[in-house]
Amino acid sequence: MSESDLCFSSSSSKDSSYFKLLELPPDLCKLIENAIDTNTPLRLKIKGHSGDDAVLCTADQTFAVRSVALSNTVLVVTPPPDAFSLNFADESVVIRDQVTEILELTPSVPKLHTLSEILRGREYDDGQQDDESNEILPEDRHKRYTYDEALRNIQASDAELDHGLKNRHILNINGEELLYPSLSILLNNDYFKVNCDPSLEILSSSLADDHEVPRSVSTQVMSWFGTIKDGKWKMEVDALIKEVGLGILRHHQVCRRPGLGGI
Numbered sequence: 001m002s003e004s005d006l007c008f009s010s011s012s013s014k015d016s017s018y019f020k021l022l023e024l025p026p027d028l029c030k031l032i033e034n035a036i037d038t039n040t041p042l043r044l045k046i047k048g049h050s051g052d053d054a055v056l057c058t059a060d061q062t063f064a065v066r067s068v069a070l071s072n073t074v075l076v077v078t079p080p081p082d083a084f085s086l087n088f089a090d091e092s093v094v095i096r097d098q099v100t101e102i103l104e105l106t107p108s109v110p111k112l113h114t115l116s117e118i119l120r121g122r123e124y125d126d127g128q129q130d131d132e133s134n135e136i137l138p139e140d141r142h143k144r145y146t147y148d149e150a151l152r153n154i155q156a157s158d159a160e161l162d163h164g165l166k167n168r169h170i171l172n173i174n175g176e177e178l179l180y181p182s183l184s185i186l187l188n189n190d191y192f193k194v195n196c197d198p199s200l201e202i203l204s205s206s207l208a209d210d211h212e213v214p215r216s217v218s219t220q221v222m223s224w225f226g227t228i229k230d231g232k233w234k235m236e237v238d239a240l241i242k243e244v245g246l247g248i249l250r251h252h253q254v255c256r257r258p259g260l261g262g263i
Helices: 026-037 114-118 147-153 158-167 200-211 215-224 237-250
Strands: 006-008 045-047 055-057 062-078 093-107 170-173 176-179 226-229 232-235
Touching: 147 158, 158 170, 170 215, 200 215, 200 232, 215 226
Parallel strands: 006 093
Antiparallel strands: 045 055, 055 062, 062 093, 170 176, 226 232
């Protein structure tokens, strides 16, 4: 067994607690190894404000990050600064830091509940559409909340966030998030009422021409309550009836269910 001389780095006091060890669960380890083997870029994000417990997000999964104390101290060592120039003639290693804890990752439920509070009072109104700028213009411009902000601040992976936006019926228009309040225009459209599997192009054009509902809105709403395939919309009857029923009952509740505008 080779031997090396140990010495402390001159910057050891500055490097104290600078290094962190991250323990990878098998699934995440396999994901990273596959990215290395296939030379595919892999993007990992750590999210959380100063008062939050941090999470690590892959493209489609969220992991809680927690600190676990180690029973033994782990030393972080490096070769001397001039080791490479001396062709490793110097057998000493430099102690850069001492690690007494490890960061553990465990699968976590995405924290999507904050969406309802963030978007409360931002229900979409057809009258807010500005034809010239094609932007949503809420009464209070300071209440804008963009998709990029949600990606940065909501503790969820990109795929989980997109799924949450769809389930909560939140529109993404020009990068801005708004709750959608009405299905009545869609359900009462004459073309829709006489076609079981209406053409997406014809139905969205009809809604835009007759009711000034932007295609970006109607297409998203149709995707919430059905599937779009080969240019046609296949409605999921049960999901649509359920949402209409909730909208009717919501008017008789003392406390409204957060997350949706009234139908």
